[in-house]
Amino acid sequence: MATCGAKSEVLDEKDDPGAAPYGNFINYYTFNPPENRLSLIPTTLIQDLGYGIDSSETILMLDVGCNSGDLTVALYRHLQPRVLSEDSTTPPDSDLQLLGFDLDETLILRAQQTNPFPQNISFIPLDITEDAASQTQLQDYLRQHGGFRFHLSLCLAVTMWVHLNHGDAALLGLLSRLASVSQHLLLEAQPWKCYRSAARRLRKLGRSDFDHFKELKIRGDVAEQASEHLEKHCGMALMQCFGSTSWDRRLLLFRRRETIDLHLSQ
Ligand SMILES: C[S@@+](CC[C@H](N)C(=O)[O-])C[C@H]1O[C@@H](n2cnc3c(N)ncnc32)[C@H](O)[C@@H]1O
Incomplete structure:
Protein backbone atom coordinates (compact mmCIF):
# COMPACT_ATOMS: atom_id res chain seq x y z
CA MET A 1 0.00 0.00 0.00
CA ALA A 2 1.21 3.53 -0.74
CA THR A 3 2.07 5.50 2.36
CA CYS A 4 3.06 9.05 2.97
CA GLY A 5 5.25 10.88 5.43
CA ALA A 6 3.82 11.86 8.78
CA LYS A 7 4.57 14.90 10.87
CA SER A 8 4.22 14.48 14.58
CA GLU A 9 1.17 15.96 16.22
CA VAL A 10 1.73 18.43 19.03
CA LEU A 11 -1.38 20.16 20.29
CA ASP A 12 -1.17 23.19 22.57
CA GLU A 13 -3.63 23.58 25.42
CA LYS A 14 -5.30 26.36 23.44
CA ASP A 15 -6.00 23.81 20.70
CA ASP A 16 -7.74 21.44 23.10
CA PRO A 17 -11.20 21.04 21.61
CA GLY A 18 -12.87 19.89 24.83
CA ALA A 19 -14.97 16.76 24.99
CA ALA A 20 -17.74 15.80 22.59
CA PRO A 21 -18.59 12.08 22.66
CA TYR A 22 -19.25 11.80 18.92
CA GLY A 23 -16.73 14.40 17.76
CA ASN A 24 -19.69 16.77 17.45
CA PHE A 25 -17.67 19.79 18.53
CA ILE A 26 -19.61 23.01 18.14
CA ASN A 27 -16.50 25.03 17.27
CA TYR A 28 -14.58 22.38 15.33
CA TYR A 29 -13.49 24.70 12.52
CA THR A 30 -11.93 27.23 14.87
CA PHE A 31 -9.27 24.67 15.81
CA ASN A 32 -9.19 22.68 12.55
CA PRO A 33 -9.91 25.22 9.80
CA PRO A 34 -10.98 23.87 6.38
CA GLU A 35 -7.69 25.06 4.88
CA ASN A 36 -5.81 22.29 6.75
CA ARG A 37 -7.39 19.69 4.47
CA LEU A 38 -8.08 21.84 1.39
CA SER A 39 -4.39 22.58 0.99
CA LEU A 40 -3.77 18.86 0.41
CA ILE A 41 -6.61 18.22 -2.05
CA PRO A 42 -6.07 19.25 -5.69
CA THR A 43 -8.70 21.65 -7.03
CA THR A 44 -8.79 19.49 -10.17
CA LEU A 45 -9.72 16.33 -8.28
CA ILE A 46 -13.13 15.89 -9.95
CA GLN A 47 -11.65 16.23 -13.43
CA ASP A 48 -8.64 14.08 -12.48
CA LEU A 49 -11.08 11.30 -11.63
CA GLY A 50 -12.57 11.63 -15.10
CA TYR A 51 -15.79 13.37 -14.11
CA GLY A 52 -17.32 16.62 -15.26
CA ILE A 53 -15.92 16.33 -18.78
CA ASP A 54 -19.41 15.88 -20.20
CA SER A 55 -21.14 19.03 -18.92
CA SER A 56 -24.54 17.31 -18.85
CA GLU A 57 -23.34 14.84 -16.24
CA THR A 58 -24.44 15.42 -12.65
CA ILE A 59 -21.59 14.74 -10.23
CA LEU A 60 -22.74 13.43 -6.87
CA MET A 61 -20.70 13.85 -3.71
CA LEU A 62 -21.28 12.68 -0.16
CA ASP A 63 -19.80 14.16 3.02
CA VAL A 64 -20.11 11.82 6.01
CA GLY A 65 -20.20 13.50 9.43
CA CYS A 66 -20.11 17.01 8.00
CA ASN A 67 -20.36 18.82 11.37
CA SER A 68 -21.53 22.43 10.77
CA GLY A 69 -20.77 22.20 7.05
CA ASP A 70 -17.82 24.63 6.90
CA LEU A 71 -15.47 22.13 5.26
CA THR A 72 -18.29 20.79 3.06
CA VAL A 73 -18.99 24.22 1.58
CA ALA A 74 -15.29 25.07 1.32
CA LEU A 75 -14.65 21.80 -0.53
CA TYR A 76 -17.60 22.42 -2.79
CA ARG A 77 -16.06 25.75 -3.81
CA HIS A 78 -12.56 24.24 -3.99
CA LEU A 79 -13.61 21.49 -6.42
CA GLN A 80 -15.54 23.70 -8.85
CA PRO A 81 -14.04 23.86 -12.34
CA ARG A 82 -14.50 27.65 -12.19
CA VAL A 83 -13.10 29.43 -9.12
CA LEU A 84 -15.83 30.56 -6.72
CA SER A 85 -14.68 33.24 -4.34
CA GLU A 86 -15.21 32.77 -0.62
CA ASP A 87 -18.20 35.11 -0.47
CA SER A 88 -19.75 34.07 -3.78
CA THR A 89 -23.34 32.91 -3.53
CA THR A 90 -23.83 32.73 -7.31
CA PRO A 91 -24.81 29.20 -8.22
CA PRO A 92 -21.92 27.46 -10.02
CA ASP A 93 -22.16 26.44 -13.71
CA SER A 94 -21.32 22.81 -13.16
CA ASP A 95 -23.85 20.33 -11.88
CA LEU A 96 -22.06 19.22 -8.77
CA GLN A 97 -24.52 18.06 -6.11
CA LEU A 98 -23.38 17.39 -2.59
CA LEU A 99 -25.13 15.68 0.32
CA GLY A 100 -23.69 16.33 3.79
CA PHE A 101 -25.01 14.56 6.85
CA ASP A 102 -24.28 14.41 10.55
CA LEU A 103 -25.90 12.78 13.55
CA ASP A 104 -25.95 16.09 15.45
CA GLU A 105 -29.17 17.90 14.57
CA THR A 106 -28.01 21.25 15.98
CA LEU A 107 -24.91 21.21 13.79
CA ILE A 108 -27.01 20.29 10.77
CA LEU A 109 -29.42 23.14 11.48
CA ARG A 110 -26.47 25.52 11.53
CA ALA A 111 -25.17 24.04 8.26
CA ILE A 124 -29.57 16.25 6.55
CA PRO A 125 -29.45 14.74 10.04
CA LEU A 126 -28.45 11.08 9.82
CA ASP A 127 -26.58 8.54 11.91
CA ILE A 128 -24.51 6.30 9.63
CA THR A 129 -24.56 3.49 12.20
CA GLU A 130 -28.33 3.21 11.87
CA ASP A 131 -28.18 0.78 9.00
CA ALA A 132 -31.71 0.81 7.68
CA ALA A 133 -32.29 4.57 7.96
CA SER A 134 -28.97 5.52 6.41
CA GLN A 135 -29.36 2.98 3.62
CA THR A 136 -32.79 4.37 2.74
CA GLN A 137 -31.81 8.04 2.91
CA LEU A 138 -28.66 7.63 0.83
CA GLN A 139 -30.46 5.52 -1.77
CA ASP A 140 -33.31 8.05 -1.92
CA TYR A 141 -30.87 10.88 -2.57
CA LEU A 142 -29.11 8.88 -5.29
CA ARG A 143 -32.40 8.00 -6.93
CA GLN A 144 -33.63 11.61 -6.86
CA HIS A 145 -30.45 12.69 -8.62
CA GLY A 146 -30.45 9.86 -11.13
CA GLY A 147 -27.32 8.21 -9.73
CA PHE A 148 -26.44 4.69 -8.73
CA ARG A 149 -23.44 5.60 -6.55
CA PHE A 150 -21.78 8.77 -5.31
CA HIS A 151 -18.93 9.72 -7.61
CA LEU A 152 -16.90 10.85 -4.61
CA SER A 153 -17.56 10.28 -0.92
CA LEU A 154 -15.64 12.00 1.84
CA CYS A 155 -15.19 10.45 5.24
CA LEU A 156 -12.96 12.86 7.08
CA ALA A 157 -12.19 12.58 10.79
CA VAL A 158 -15.25 10.40 11.50
CA THR A 159 -13.97 6.81 11.71
CA MET A 160 -12.62 7.13 15.26
CA TRP A 161 -15.96 8.33 16.62
CA VAL A 162 -17.88 5.44 15.10
CA HIS A 163 -15.15 3.04 16.25
CA LEU A 164 -15.00 4.32 19.85
CA ASN A 165 -18.73 4.50 20.31
CA HIS A 166 -19.76 1.32 18.51
CA GLY A 167 -16.71 -0.97 18.24
CA ASP A 168 -14.72 -2.81 15.56
CA ALA A 169 -17.68 -4.27 13.69
CA ALA A 170 -19.24 -0.82 13.29
CA LEU A 171 -16.01 0.64 11.92
CA LEU A 172 -15.75 -2.13 9.32
CA GLY A 173 -19.49 -1.78 8.63
CA LEU A 174 -19.06 1.94 7.99
CA LEU A 175 -16.24 1.30 5.51
CA SER A 176 -18.20 -1.44 3.74
CA ARG A 177 -21.29 0.76 3.54
CA LEU A 178 -19.34 3.66 2.08
CA ALA A 179 -17.59 1.40 -0.41
CA SER A 180 -20.94 0.05 -1.57
CA VAL A 181 -22.32 3.52 -2.36
CA SER A 182 -19.17 5.16 -3.72
CA GLN A 183 -17.17 5.16 -6.91
CA HIS A 184 -14.34 6.99 -5.11
CA LEU A 185 -13.76 7.46 -1.41
CA LEU A 186 -11.52 10.00 0.30
CA LEU A 187 -10.73 8.76 3.80
CA GLU A 188 -9.06 10.49 6.72
CA ALA A 189 -8.87 8.05 9.62
CA GLN A 190 -7.67 9.37 12.96
CA PRO A 191 -4.46 7.75 14.23
CA TRP A 192 -4.41 5.76 17.47
CA LYS A 193 -2.99 8.58 19.58
CA CYS A 194 -6.20 10.54 18.90
CA TYR A 195 -8.19 7.70 20.45
CA ARG A 196 -6.20 8.02 23.64
CA SER A 197 -6.61 11.82 23.71
CA ALA A 198 -10.35 11.55 23.14
CA ALA A 199 -10.75 9.04 25.98
CA ARG A 200 -8.55 11.18 28.25
CA ARG A 201 -10.59 14.32 27.54
CA LEU A 202 -13.81 12.54 28.46
CA ARG A 203 -12.27 11.11 31.62
CA LYS A 204 -11.21 14.64 32.66
CA LEU A 205 -14.85 15.60 32.54
CA GLY A 206 -15.67 12.72 34.86
CA ARG A 207 -17.22 10.66 32.07
CA SER A 208 -16.37 6.97 31.86
CA ASP A 209 -14.28 5.66 28.99
CA PHE A 210 -15.90 4.99 25.65
CA ASP A 211 -17.74 1.72 25.88
CA HIS A 212 -15.52 -0.11 23.42
CA PHE A 213 -12.14 1.54 23.92
CA LYS A 214 -10.45 -1.27 25.82
CA GLU A 215 -11.94 -4.08 23.79
CA LEU A 216 -11.01 -2.76 20.36
CA LYS A 217 -8.98 -5.26 18.38
CA ILE A 218 -8.37 -2.83 15.56
CA ARG A 219 -5.74 -0.55 17.08
CA GLY A 220 -2.36 0.86 16.21
CA ASP A 221 -2.26 1.86 12.56
CA VAL A 222 -6.02 2.22 12.04
CA ALA A 223 -5.64 3.78 8.58
CA GLU A 224 -3.62 0.79 7.42
CA GLN A 225 -6.24 -1.64 8.72
CA ALA A 226 -9.07 0.39 7.23
CA SER A 227 -7.26 0.32 3.87
CA GLU A 228 -6.77 -3.41 4.13
CA HIS A 229 -10.49 -3.91 4.76
CA LEU A 230 -11.45 -1.69 1.82
CA GLU A 231 -9.01 -3.43 -0.50
CA LYS A 232 -9.56 -7.04 0.57
CA HIS A 233 -13.25 -7.07 1.34
CA CYS A 234 -14.90 -4.10 -0.36
CA GLY A 235 -13.55 -4.13 -3.92
CA MET A 236 -11.73 -0.82 -3.50
CA ALA A 237 -8.14 0.02 -4.49
CA LEU A 238 -5.94 2.69 -2.98
CA MET A 239 -5.19 5.24 -5.70
CA GLN A 240 -3.31 7.96 -3.93
CA CYS A 241 -2.27 9.50 -0.65
CA PHE A 242 -2.57 13.27 -0.65
CA GLY A 243 -0.18 13.65 2.28
CA SER A 244 -0.63 14.20 5.97
CA THR A 245 -2.37 17.03 7.72
CA SER A 246 -0.52 18.90 10.46
CA TRP A 247 -2.42 16.56 12.80
CA ASP A 248 -0.59 13.58 11.30
CA ARG A 249 -3.56 12.21 9.41
CA ARG A 250 -3.24 10.80 5.93
CA LEU A 251 -5.81 11.62 3.27
CA LEU A 252 -6.28 8.40 1.30
CA LEU A 253 -8.13 8.19 -1.98
CA PHE A 254 -9.71 4.88 -3.00
CA ARG A 255 -11.49 3.89 -6.17
CA ARG A 256 -13.90 1.11 -6.90
CA ARG A 257 -12.12 -1.69 -8.71
CA GLU A 258 -13.89 -2.40 -11.94
CA THR A 259 -14.84 -5.93 -12.88
CA ILE A 260 -11.84 -6.11 -15.19
CA ASP A 261 -9.42 -5.37 -12.31
CA LEU A 262 -11.08 -8.01 -10.18
CA HIS A 263 -10.64 -10.64 -12.90
CA LEU A 264 -6.99 -9.69 -13.41
CA SER A 265 -6.19 -10.08 -9.73
CA GLN A 266 -7.78 -13.51 -9.42
C1 LIG B 1 -14.39 15.62 14.15
S1 LIG B 1 -15.84 16.00 13.32
C2 LIG B 1 -15.29 16.02 11.62
C3 LIG B 1 -16.16 16.91 10.75
C4 LIG B 1 -15.80 16.91 9.27
N1 LIG B 1 -15.98 15.62 8.66
C5 LIG B 1 -14.41 17.38 9.05
O1 LIG B 1 -13.52 16.56 8.83
O2 LIG B 1 -14.20 18.59 9.11
C6 LIG B 1 -16.70 14.43 13.37
C7 LIG B 1 -18.14 14.55 12.98
O3 LIG B 1 -18.69 13.23 12.79
C8 LIG B 1 -20.01 13.21 13.28
N2 LIG B 1 -20.38 11.82 13.56
C9 LIG B 1 -19.86 11.00 14.49
N3 LIG B 1 -20.47 9.81 14.46
C10 LIG B 1 -21.40 9.87 13.46
C11 LIG B 1 -22.37 8.97 12.95
N4 LIG B 1 -22.52 7.75 13.48
N5 LIG B 1 -23.17 9.36 11.93
C12 LIG B 1 -23.04 10.60 11.42
N6 LIG B 1 -22.16 11.52 11.88
C13 LIG B 1 -21.34 11.17 12.88
C14 LIG B 1 -19.94 14.11 14.51
O4 LIG B 1 -21.20 14.57 14.93
C15 LIG B 1 -18.98 15.21 14.06
O5 LIG B 1 -19.65 16.33 13.57
Missing part, protein backbone atom coordinates in the same frame (compact mmCIF):
# COMPACT_ATOMS: atom_id res chain seq x y z
CA GLN A 112 -28.61 24.47 6.67
CA GLN A 113 -28.97 28.06 7.88
CA THR A 114 -25.58 29.12 6.54
CA ASN A 115 -25.66 27.08 3.32
CA PRO A 116 -24.76 29.47 0.47
CA PHE A 117 -25.78 26.97 -2.26
CA PRO A 118 -29.05 25.32 -1.16
CA GLN A 119 -29.73 24.30 -4.77
CA ASN A 120 -26.56 22.25 -4.86
CA ILE A 121 -25.70 21.32 -1.30
CA SER A 122 -28.13 19.49 1.01
CA PHE A 123 -27.60 18.90 4.70
